[in-house]
Amino acid sequence: MTSCPATAAIVGMALALGAAVAAAQTAPQPNPSNSSSAQPGGGSCPAGGKYVADSFAPQPAFPQQTRAPRQPDTGDYRLEIVATNIVYGRAMAFLPDGSMLLAERGGRIRVVSPSGLMGVPLTGLPSITEPSALIGLMDLVLDPDFVNTRMIYLSYNTPKESERPALPFGRPPDGIGHIAKAHLSKAADRLEVVTPLYEGARVRRLLASLGGILFFTTVVSDPTDAQSLERDGGKVMRIKTDGTAPPDNPFADRVDVGRFAYDLGHRDIDGMALDARRRVWTVEHGPRGGDELNLIRPGANYGFPIIGYGREYSGAEINGGLTVKEGLEQPIYFWTPDIAPSGLMIYSGKMFPQWKGNIFSGGLVAESLLRLSVRDDKVVSEVFMLADRCGRIRDVREAPDGSIYVLTDAAAGEVLRLKRAAKTS
Secondary structure (H helix, E strand, C coil): CCCCCHHHHHHHHHHHHHCCCCCCCCCCCCCCCCCCCCCCCCCCCCCCCCCCCCCCCCCCCCCCEEEEEECCCCCCCCEEEEEEEECCCCEEEEEECCCEEEEEECCEEEEEECCCCEECCEECCHHHCCCCCEEEEEEEECCHHHHHHHHHEEEEECCCCCCCCHHHHHHCCCCCEEEEEEECCCCCCCCEEEEEEEEEEEEEEEEEEEEEEEEEEECCCCHHEEEEECCCCEEEEEEECCCCCCCCCCCCCCHHHHHHHEEECCCCCCEEEEEECCEEEEECCCEEECEHHHHHHCCCCCCCCCCCEEECCCCCCCCHCCCCCCCCCCCCEECCCCEEEEEEEECCCCCCCHHHHCCCECCCCCCCCEEEEEEEEEEEEEEECCCCHEEEEEEEEEECCCCCCCCCECCCCEEEEEEECCCCC
């Protein structure tokens, strides 16, 4: 088996996630009957990007796996700017009183009122130094029973002491990943009793499920980590909120980190959501192309770096361009060129009944909010929303009232809100 060198993979991740790029040129179609391209063309945003403006278009394994028909953004919603000057926002979580916790990469969490008033940073957070694309606060979620527990969960990465100062070529430190829980004070001004739950490979996204279960995702440093249950990188992990491994995990009989693994074979999952059937969906950064939407099955192997629809950043094929192999899972959907998906939400609200069951993902490179219509677990159409704003989108969440909140990724970022369009007479 041939795999991309570890250094190239990490450099690729840093470039794909940290660099501001613009919308890509239209790529050739693998199926002449399919009129969609991987990214929107035209508009007011500048064209092209170093790692996205190419004609790479691998053959899909089945119909509807890529380049679904592109539908226009009809604008049947009203857009509001809720808050501004957010320093590389990472995640949002809605509190019972209608306010919101907003996490910033550098280690700040602030309360945002329904009117958009930004509170002072909470105290009591773990210390985060030298924040970068893969170092800092990554995600936060509320306990499903937050009203009674006031518990929140955090994922964050800290740099390894041995890797300071900054590494060559702009590569971010490998870092140490952390999952922790904390009690939010009644005044919502500080975190109390921060308790570590997990320490290991760099982490990204979090999900809090019923029954005291957390899902979180880990990032590879060496691509071979993704195929080894002895190493924790490149997986969806499943852990109890007391830090132990659930006894029904697929590899629960192991005594190493494999006991926490829910699946394996990923590169860098940067969005995770539950659907109405409590199934886990993810979006994942490929290397140069090959970004994926996956439906996660416990114990399954999603193939990286053995198979995939991307390439090394040099343009060379990974493992001879192999995209299919028996025993390895296929993505539900993939994108080439890169869109750099980040954040994931499956809509279930009442404000936009026409979107119920649609999958929403932020696009960093695509500089859009992607809305995917899904039927029988296949993507049947896609819309690139908010593309005219030319902003990298880091996260998307559904509010309790059914409106949709979007978090942009910038040194002076914004929280945007999509509401029902006003009726016209």
